[in-house]
Amino acid sequence: MTAGTPILTAAQMRDAEQALFDAGVDDYGLMEKAGAAAAEIIWRAGGHRDTLLLCGPGNNGGDGFVIARLLRGRGVPVRVAALGTSGTVSSRRALAAWDGPVEDLATAAPATQLVDALFGTGLSRGLDPAVAARLCELTGAASRSYAIDLPSGVETDSGALLSAVPHFGVCIALGALKPAHLLYPAADYVARLVCADIGIPASDRVHRLMPPRLRAPGAADHKYARGLVAVVGGAMTGASLLAAQAAARSGAGMVRRLAADGLRHGADAIVTQDAGTVEALGCSLDDGRLASVLVGPGLGRDAVARARLDMVLGCGHRLVLDADALTLIGIEEIPDGAILTPHEGEFVRLFGDLPGSKIDRARAAAARSGAVIIYKGADSVIAAPDGRVAVASGASHWLSTAGTGDVLAGLVAGRLAVTGDAFAAAGEAVWLHGDAARRAGAAFIADDLLATLPAAIAARL
Numbered sequence: 001m002t003a004g005t006p007i008l009t010a011a012q013m014r015d016a017e018q019a020l021f022d023a024g025v026d027d028y029g030l031m032e033k034a035g036a037a038a039a040e041i042i043w044r045a046g047g048h049r050d051t052l053l054l055c056g057p058g059n060n061g062g063d064g065f066v067i068a069r070l071l072r073g074r075g076v077p078v079r080v081a082a083l084g085t086s087g088t089v090s091s092r093r094a095l096a097a098w099d100g101p102v103e104d105l106a107t108a109a110p111a112t113q114l115v116d117a118l119f120g121t122g123l124s125r126g127l128d129p130a131v132a133a134r135l136c137e138l139t140g141a142a143s144r145s146y147a148i149d150l151p152s153g154v155e156t157d158s159g160a161l162l163s164a165v166p167h168f169g170v171c172i173a174l175g176a177l178k179p180a181h182l183l184y185p186a187a188d189y190v191a192r193l194v195c196a197d198i199g200i201p202a203s204d205r206v207h208r209l210m211p212p213r214l215r216a217p218g219a220a221d222h223k224y225a226r227g228l229v230a231v232v233g234g235a236m237t238g239a240s241l242l243a244a245q246a247a248a249r250s251g252a253g254m255v256r257r258l259a260a261d262g263l264r265h266g267a268d269a270i271v272t273q274d275a276g277t278v279e280a281l282g283c284s285l286d287d288g289r290l291a292s293v294l295v296g297p298g299l300g301r302d303a304v305a306r307a308r309l310d311m312v313l314g315c316g317h318r319l320v321l322d323a324d325a326l327t328l329i330g331i332e333e334i335p336d337g338a339i340l341t342p343h344e345g346e347f348v349r350l351f352g353d354l355p356g357s358k359i360d361r362a363r364a365a366a367a368r369s370g371a372v373i374i375y376k377g378a379d380s381v382i383a384a385p386d387g388r389v390a391v392a393s394g395a396s397h398w399l400s401t402a403g404t405g406d407v408l409a410g411l412v413a414g415r416l417a418v419t420g421d422a423f424a425a426a427g428e429a430v431w432l433h434g435d436a437a438r439r440a441g442a443a444f445i446a447d448d449l450l451a452t453l454p455a456a457i458a459a460r461l
């Protein structure tokens with residue numbers, strides 16, 4: 001999987017910053033660099049629009065004073081309103097370099113552009129209600145709004161809202177993304193996210209999910225070489241059918257639905273095998289050409305479903321476990337290298353109420369189970385047992401409809417059959433699912449995603 005923009009927690013940002021200072025980088029120089037990067041973005045988008053900067057007591061406020069000075073230097077009508085007294089060496093220096101007046105936040109008049117530099121990664125609690133109300137009022141009154149590093153009031157590492165937060169047009173992340181830029185609810189409060197490079201060295205163990213690069217079949221490819229997928233059917237036919245059809249459109253060469261009902265449905269390209277008994281299922285799975293097996297969609301939760309799941313768990317193929325399989329299984333039973341696709345409820349049932357952010361929880365679950373975890377939601381977190389994490393955010397909220405999870409599970413199994421790499425396959429599937437939804441527009445049903453998937457794949461070749 002191509003590594004995207006790194007995501008760092010507040011503590012990791014501080015460590016990265018300290019490493020730079022230890023290497024001789026000047027403390028205030030870094031603030032000037034951050035402020036210059038942000039001022040450039042605001043200037044390019046807004047030109048000479050009158051601008052109000054809100055500056056807090058820490059280094060986020062210091063960035064704000066730098067931005068104010070640089071915008072004014074370009075002839076922008078700038079006013080500054082401060083909260084509290086600048087408390088860090090760098091922010092005091094930035095304030096001293098600002099040669100204009102400083103208004104009181106409580107009484108400052110609105111402007112066409114609003115820049116929030118009240119708090120960033122140092123926020124330790126919710127804003128005072130009167131301050132939060134002022135921030136919302138002034139941001140609501142502006143036609144363009146920018147949050148510097150983070151919207152003031154969101155918790156950096158979890159994406160929780162600690163106080164009332166207005167909706168911002170743009171958030172300018174400094175140095176790296178933070179979890180709150182991608183995790184909900186905070187992610188809902190920023191329309192556009194820009195990351196300014198200020199030379200922060202960062203590991204790419206945790207990063208934003210990037211658009212995948214997919215390979216088109218070559219002249220020597222045949223259906224087995226491209227990947228044979230088995231989708232295990234169960235009590236409810238529709239779910240495994242949707243999954244099988246998604247797998248068939250994932251780029252894999254062939255899909256078999258191992259049906260519990262013996263019925264042939266759906267696309268003719270999908271081979272339906274009668275696997276109604278556990279023995280018959282075992283025979284179908286006894287095929288060395290299988291490159292992945294999906295179990296869970298429509299499986300059911302009774303003793304028959306459990307027996308079918310047991311047969312799959314012992315089959316030795318690469319597995320994708322979804323839906324009912326996640327309800328039936330215990331952590332100790334999860335085979336190493338499998339892919340699990342839990343939504344919130346399934347995740348908590350399986351792994352318990354783990355501490356930390358969604359990223360922390362997904363990573364802990366992957367390490368504990370030895371599986372790749374796709375922790376689904378409006379923000380999907382993909383975690384591998386070795387600590388790599390990719391975060392996908394901003395998918396269509398119309399995906400919250402029946403059957404879209406089955407489509408994702410089929411896509412995951414299909415991409416796993418194609419690549420053989422669980423972490424890469426999970427990322428590719430989440431990306432393609434999100435893009436298929438975007439192409440499907442509004443009020444779609446899960447079946448509609450099947451039609452938009454080929455275009456989503458074509459866009460990544």
Ligand SMILES: NC(=O)C1=CN([C@@H]2O[C@H](COP(=O)(O)OP(=O)(O)OC[C@H]3O[C@@H](n4cnc5c(N)ncnc54)[C@H](OP(=O)(O)O)[C@@H]3O)[C@@H](O)[C@H]2O)[C@@H](O)CC1
Pocket residue numbers: 013014016017030031034056057058059060061062063087088118119120121122123124125126127128148149150174175198200
């Ligand atoms: N790291 C980097 O690489 C770089 C970082 N840079 C910038 O620095 C920012 C981080 O700066 P920072 O650490 O000074 O924290 P910041 O968010 O300004 O606030 C801390 C101050 O607010 C206070 N406080 C907290 N919550 C409060 C509340 N609810 N209500 C009232 N007060 C509250 C808190 O005091 P406390 O009471 O918690 O002791 C403290 O005084 C970062 O987001 C980025 O913009 C760039 O310049 C360069 C590269």
Ligand SMILES: [K+]
Pocket residue numbers: 060116117118119120147148149150151152
């Ligand atoms: K801010």
